[in-house]
Amino acid sequence: MKAPIGVFDSGYGGLTVLRELVKALPACDFLYLGDNARTPYGTRSFEVVYQYTLEAVTYLFRQNCPLVILACNTASAKALKNIQVLHLPHIAPGRRVLGVIRPSVQKAAELTKNGHVGVLGTAGTIASDSYPMELMKWSGGRIISTVQEACPMWVPIVENNEIGSQGAEFFIRKHIDSILLKDRSLDTLILGCTHYPLLLDSIRRYVPDHVEILDQGRVVSEKLVEYLGRHPELDSQISKNGTVTFLTTEHPDIFDSKATMFMGRAVSATNIHL
């Protein structure tokens, strides 16, 4: 039985990834689930993020999704490995759950010329050290020096529609200055949070021109196309009618109004309980 690709995020941010997935795989069906009732995940403990993510992934597998993408850096950092190793063999053998960190670090390792990479993310993602560890694993033996910076104000800036305001510019500059101070040789910067692409215009103002800023949604999509090419047995389980369905744990009216900003088009969601 064919079914959509499941895409999960703590709330709205994963829509910046979904937007690119739909562009890269327009024939595929997608089922997006935002846990807006319990967002944000970035400030929550390992145990809570793990539990919430497991509930969401289990729900999407119950909808028969052959593949679930954790389009959330915090969930990818804190829950992916355990779900893949401990739960997947029992709840959905033969199916896949993938995150956004591995494709991002693979791309960063390809892009960096001098091996100096910076990572911006939520407090949870940065504290997990997932990016430096994955970069070490996927750099093909090359030494990559990684510096990180937690930007706890950036998600609320986006969620409260403060993009471009004086206050927002202050906090964006503060964290860019701080990461550049940690390593003046940075040539690649990973926006390791799904909300940050919406701040890109401001971020660019404070980052030197020669620094490559990695667009995570695009990278994840590009790598997923390659992955499905290598896994035709998985690709053949994906339904392909070009549909996108939105689910939220919040009231749909709340979701729809904000989701439009992230998705770049009108969105109409259905409420579910996890």
Ligand code: DGL
């Ligand atoms: N989606 C989250 C991430 O990419 C950001 C929002 C949150 O903290 O829940 O880390």
